[in-house]
Amino acid sequence: MKRPAYLLWLAACAGLQTLPAQEPKPEPAAAGGHVFAWPFMDWKEMKPRGGTTKGSEVTLLQGSKDAWRKLQEPGLSKLEQDRRAILAMSGSYRVSFDFTETLGLAENFKPTRPYFSWGTENVTVLEDRSEFISLQHSLVMYFKNDKGETEGPHVMKHWRQDWTWQDPELQVYQGDLTWKKTPTANPQGRWSQAVFQVDDSPRYEVAGAWTHDGGLSTWRSDDCPRPLPRREFTIRKDYNVLEGTQEISITPNGWVHVQNNRKVQVDKDGTRHTRGKELGVDRYEEITAPDLATGFNAYWAKTNGYWKNVRDTWTTILKEKDTFSMKDTYDGKQLFMIHFDHAGKLEQGEDAGDNLKHAQETIANFLNP
Template identity: 35%
Template sequence: MKKTIYILILSILYTISYAQEKEKDIASIKKMCGCYEVKFNFTETFQTVSDSTHNPSPTKKDYGLEWVELVEETPNKLVLQHLLLVNNQMIIKHWRQDWLYENTDFHQFYKDKTWKYVALQPKEVKGQWTQKVYQVDDSPRYEGSASWIHKDGKDYWMNTTDAPLPRREHTIRKDYNVLERRNIHEITDYGWLHEQDNRKLLRDDKGNDIEIAQEKGLDLYVKVDNSKCLAAQNWWKANQKLWKNVREKWQTIFNKKQDIQLENTVDNKPLFSHLFDLEPTTTKEETDKIIDSFVK
């Protein structure tokens, strides 16, 4: 009897501990929302293969004003939409990040607009959060699972996963086709940072990789008053229904739990161009049709 009570007490304490850690995780994720002055910094650190066909990328430094909106929240899912402000007025729908608690379904990037479906066991993701990152058109980009760490004055999440070429390089580099990203998202006293240690890989049809180069990235998100991003907030109010329809369509594709392969262009236009040209009042039937045309 005493042993049973002891086991029951341990089980209750274990459950409470997990619940408390989960609340800390959610608080950290929500701290990424708001208005930020962002500095983007990337530099190629090592050229593993050095010849005339592999020219290193120039160091990239850029900055911008970004609004991060919490557009969905349930106990096990948070959806954060990034909106980039150009000249404080022009709004560009930027990347999106979903955070899913103890998620077991993954679409891992392989290469050439192809994502492989992978299912993990619940015990493999116990207490973890999956960060799913999407393109500006809400098509898949990359995702990975790990635990948030809240220790020694640090508050961060770290994962390594494969991704397509970044937007800054996909038009200028043809010598690699996979970016292995080690992503660190850390909450700081000034806002948050996104640190990257990346490997540029050339992957063949059998899945064999050749490392071409390595890269360091550091994006600094400095919190500013939300009023500086008012134009982005108003833009989202006017356009959120359109993009909710797009998200829901993509979710039906992900729910099939199978590999995804996408066309590069349809009618000589990439997907984001088709969607960015739409009016906010465009019907779901029309956005569904556009997305379906890109899925092979």
């Protein structure tokens, strides 16, 4: 029986490695173990949490991407440099997600184990207008079964990032699954990055500026609050808002996303309690094999109409509402489960009914009055 897409996605987010898990290596002697940022802790206590699912071998791109070479062309305007840097994020990647706590404010603080997972991800340009670019991320995963045979590709729509030049207002996360439309501070010459969940509901939006200096193109964000990521809310209950700044830098073979985050409990009366900080590095390295684009394109050809209905529904909501809040579950399910189940029927060629009606009614069920 085919596994529901959302179960595969949950497994991936839990840290199951969708690239080939390295064969176990002999553990180093305790005296030789070293933990980044915590050099005097017992390395065994800080073994990264994650999974061991094995996937197909990958082939990394040799040399540089064409998008990188285009970014280095002389005589580009600042706006065109920015645009090319954003577009350079598209491609097929081996992606690694690496996070470690750097400090805590509790007495006798002991850090949680670092988080590490990796996967294969396709990033496709959905829209490219002069001052707006939309990039769709999708996990395209190949697994090894018990017989060592490769199964896949399994395609799961992942997050999306929309970039807007000189955006006049942002959807700012307030905590408690609530977002508020807020004027952008100093939008001149800067881009907003709006990040959406796997179900296309808003996650966070923040403004920042691209700089291009000596071959290094980097976008640096303002400080930004956002909901907890799945890697955290499944194990942490002592805070409810992740705040911090982000940097995205383009490399010859991909890009690197660095996060410097604070973990904050924000009470309903606005009282704030900072629990600690973490550092995160997400690394996107271009691959030439396995073929991710073909798997994504096949999935998208069958489901894109529905996902466009979902995006358009949210566009209307964000345009009309100054503030909105969401329910975590409806009828015992999370929003992404219902969307993924519907898209899964379309992927299998089933008649799933009126796509637009399903998108609108599903989202409405998750909005608080």
